[in-house]
Amino acid sequence: MEMRMRMILCLLVIISIIGCVHGDENESFRKRPTIVKTVKGTKMCVKDWECNKLSKFCCNLTITDYLDTDQFELLFTKRNSPVAHAVGFWDYGSFIRAAALYQPLGFGTTGGKKMQMKEIAAFFGHVGSKTSCGYGVATGGPLAYGLCYNKEMSPSQDYCDDYFKLTYPCTPGARYYGRGALPIYWNYNYGAIGEALKLNLLDHPEYIEQNATMAFQAAIWRWMNPMKKGQPSAHDAFVGNWKPTKNDTLSKRLPGFGTTMNILYGDGVCGQGDVDAMNNIVSHYMYYLDLMGVGREEAGPHEVLNCAEQKPFNPTAAPAAAS
Numbered sequence: 001m002e003m004r005m006r007m008i009l010c011l012l013v014i015i016s017i018i019g020c021v022h023g024d025e026n027e028s029f030r031k032r033p034t035i036v037k038t039v040k041g042t043k044m045c046v047k048d049w050e051c052n053k054l055s056k057f058c059c060n061l062t063i064t065d066y067l068d069t070d071q072f073e074l075l076f077t078k079r080n081s082p083v084a085h086a087v088g089f090w091d092y093g094s095f096i097r098a099a100a101l102y103q104p105l106g107f108g109t110t111g112g113k114k115m116q117m118k119e120i121a122a123f124f125g126h127v128g129s130k131t132s133c134g135y136g137v138a139t140g141g142p143l144a145y146g147l148c149y150n151k152e153m154s155p156s157q158d159y160c161d162d163y164f165k166l167t168y169p170c171t172p173g174a175r176y177y178g179r180g181a182l183p184i185y186w187n188y189n190y191g192a193i194g195e196a197l198k199l200n201l202l203d204h205p206e207y208i209e210q211n212a213t214m215a216f217q218a219a220i221w222r223w224m225n226p227m228k229k230g231q232p233s234a235h236d237a238f239v240g241n242w243k244p245t246k247n248d249t250l251s252k253r254l255p256g257f258g259t260t261m262n263i264l265y266g267d268g269v270c271g272q273g274d275v276d277a278m279n280n281i282v283s284h285y286m287y288y289l290d291l292m293g294v295g296r297e298e299a300g301p302h303e304v305l306n307c308a309e310q311k312p313f314n315p316t317a318a319p320a321a322a323s
């Protein structure tokens, strides 16, 4: 009898030690209490390292409150499969660390829980479709292969545009081929993003394929900033901060997912009717909405969800400066 008691006690001790180790693993994602202040009548908060600037957005849920590591695994379940090209590169921690820079500015923290989750699904919709190695009959379906690349595999050129030699000169030997979660191409884009993130990407574009946190940071920066002054960012168009002008309405540009594609890709994807390039991005978005438990029925009507009939903000004939 006594022996048995002792064994049970021992077992309990072992279980609690395992519990402790498990807890330590998650220590870096544990949040300290929120700091709350009222500034000029607006409630402002700081939420530990994840939302670490006094901001109204930090009073809401933060991304780790509604997206955990298991869900991230579910969304990008095949990214480390044998056919993938960036095995071991992308992970939950790098996404959360990158997002921490932008949560005080509203990334994944705007609106209520549903809008917040929809924004992350939308952002991932772009990321997943741009980094997928899925194809029609792939195991698990073609949409399960997001984050399977972190760079262009066989670049046909170095993407050095001499027009920008004064602002963003190419570094001899550096190659500005596609890299990242929303792939960056060209010296002027590496230059502009490097400037914004205070990273020397003109000399070291390879950082983006070596460091997943930087790769996600660059992608979230692109999502949070307009291509051109006076235009909305994908974030503003998606969460409804942006109010369309009469010209926008005539051009069929409405707040929502469709317009985020217009901003990021213009006539490469939008205003072309019902094309695969557009449908693939939309399919990824709806797939992530389902997996996150929001449900694709929350994606909204056709004219909000796609950009088949939209006129591009920046037609290719007149390219945006740093786009």
Ligand SMILES: *[C@@H]1O[C@H](CO)[C@@H](O)[C@H](O)[C@H]1NC(C)=O
Pocket: 025, 026, 069, 070
């Ligand atoms: C954190 O905790 C969850 C469950 O509570 C677990 O699945 C996960 O592996 C832990 N570790 C990290 C690093 O997230």
Ligand SMILES: *[C@@H]1O[C@H](CO)[C@@H](O)[C@H](O)[C@H]1NC(C)=O
Pocket: 056, 057, 059, 060, 109, 110, 111, 112, 113
């Ligand atoms: C915080 O969430 C609430 C709903 O939960 C929402 O009404 C409010 O607009 C959000 N705050 C910000 C700054 O987006």
Ligand SMILES: *[C@@H]1O[C@H](CO)[C@@H](O)[C@H](O)[C@H]1NC(C)=O
Pocket: 211, 212, 213, 214
């Ligand atoms: C990756 O980039 C982040 C953000 O710039 C930085 O904090 C981190 O130290 C980098 N990791 C490595 C291994 O260089």
Ligand SMILES: *[C@@H]1O[C@H](CO)[C@@H](O)[C@H](O)[C@H]1NC(C)=O
Pocket: 247, 251, 311, 312
């Ligand atoms: C209206 O949109 C068209 C193309 O969609 C553009 O060429 C024009 O400059 C816009 N006008 C204004 C006032 O923004």
